[in-house]
Amino acid sequence: MIVTRKIQIRPINKEHYKILEDYLRTCRLIANKSQTLFYVYWQEIMANNLKGKNIDAYFKERYQHSFKQTIYHILRPKHLEIPSRITDDTLNIAYKDFCNDLKNGLLKGERSLRTYNNGWIPVRSQTTKITKQNNKYILEWLKGIKLEVYFGRDKSGNQVVVDRILNGQSKFCDSKFIKKEKKWFLLLCVNEPEKENNLFDDISIGVDCGINIPAVCAVNKGYGRAYIGSSVLLTRFRMQKDQRQRQKNYISSSGMHGRQKVDRAIFKAQDFEHRYMHTFHHKISKEVIKFALKNRASKIIMEDLKRFGQNQEESEEKKKIRRFWGYQQLQSMIEYKAKLENIAVKYIPPAYTSQTCSQCGYTDANNRKQSKFVCLNPKKKCGFEANADYNAALNIAKGGIKKVNNKDV
Ligand SMILES: [Zn+2]
Known part of the structure; x- marks a missing residue:
């Protein structure tokens, strides 16, 4: 059973903040560019009626690499500032997302191409180690980067989850670093026994x-x-109804004046609603x-x-x-x-x-x-x-x- 936990992390060395920032920016860039590339090259797959094993065979013949590797070789030379395995992991995640979007009607126009607004840095479990030192939990990552795993008031019992990893009761799986409101977090994936x-x-x-x-x-x-x-549901339903009305009015209005502003307001309201x-x-x-x-x-x-x-x-x-x-x-x-x-x-x-x-x-x-x-x-x-x-x-x-x-x- 895979469980995900969001736990705050704090770089011990201030310079490491900058590395994380740089990595995050590059990963986000690669993830966003990859979506476009996957889409463009997928058109070729569609045009040639390729399926299953034929896809990679076709790409190998034409571009010397499998489908995913072809995208990797386009993006990698432009982003040598991050380790190649991070590029690789980023593309793997982005590719999974792309495949999901395909299943959910991307080609039929039922959904638009994914954009990553905040992004993440993929964290491989093999290259990450968590240890307990004088009651502090330290995560050691690539390039000697050390981060303190910070539980705060720990309302969700995250410390217990990490302790179970340390005692070998559960397994640390590939995870992510994310940044939210100026704070860094580890999106920790754990395989827990039932x-x-x-x-x-x-x-x-x-x-x-x-x-x-x-x-x-x-x-x-x-x-x-x-x-x-x-x-609360009654109030929410009323709010949703208002919002739908607003969207309807907006779609039926022809003027372009302030359209972006309205766009943003609608997006913000929806986002808030979802999170709520x-x-x-x-x-x-x-x-x-x-x-x-x-x-x-x-x-x-x-x-x-x-x-x-x-x-x-x-x-x-x-x-x-x-x-x-x-x-x-x-x-x-x-x-x-x-x-x-x-x-x-x-x-x-x-x-x-x-x-x-x-x-x-x-x-x-x-x-x-x-x-x-x-x-x-x-x-x-x-x-x-x-x-x-x-x-x-x-x-x-x-x-x-x-x-x-x-x-x-
Ligand atoms: Zn009765």
Whole structure:
């Protein structure tokens, strides 16, 4: 399991700042130029209908090197100020990005050519060493560069991660140096062994995603529950709507006056929004895992909201979630963090989870009155009352509603 951590680093020798700055600038330049070159040479591949092994064979015959190496030999002579292995590693990362962009519709114009605004310096694990000296963690890199690994208040427990590398429990993988707001960081990649927790096979938790409360959790057995996150989503949705309107107005306006300015403003707002939601999802997913561990659940069950398109019963709320909330990011973060704890993640179809009584199984759209659930089962006087999202989460925790069957309940 590969884990990435962002940890501040501080050059011990002030002159090393300059080397890092220079390297970063060159790496960014190479990465950006390479995207254009990959694109240009890819046109040739397309024009000749090349595929798989044929690509490198063609390039070797025509340019004496494989596809990637051809780009390397164009860029390398112009940037001899950095070690060749850094050029090589930079191109490897840039090439992976390019291939991903190809898959995501670069050639069809569904996305534009990637630009690296901030850049990074690739850090090879073989040429990097972290040691502990008098309670300080020192990273030794190429050219005798020494950096202090600085944990600060260490809210995310980074020191433990580095300690595990030092004891040989986990493995240091190829990483990156990045610079953000005048500070340098190590984007540390670690291969961590999966943990063994003492979890119960028959305990699972259900997570209901909602707009008023982003994640409501319930345990299939007992009364455990958690209401995670506040109702920020409503405000965000409104903001997004405004932004879309602004973009629409902008596209339909023909004047070019101040266009760049507006462009930048839109980009800035989007960037802020993305980062905000990213942090928001991190916090929620962390709490969900905490809840699962507290209840020693071996399974987390969530709704597969993508499947909603296929059935008619879609509440207004879930419709909104599907359209405006990048809930997939939250779900994938939960998946990722669950895997680290050896907790399985399962998805169920979302139909009827909010209309069915979690106690007796009676299904009725009228069971739910906004945020309250009251069971209206006429035969048995069930009368179960609960927070509507909790009732849904409990249905999810129990594995979802397989079939609506009011006759037998
Ligand atoms: Zn009931």
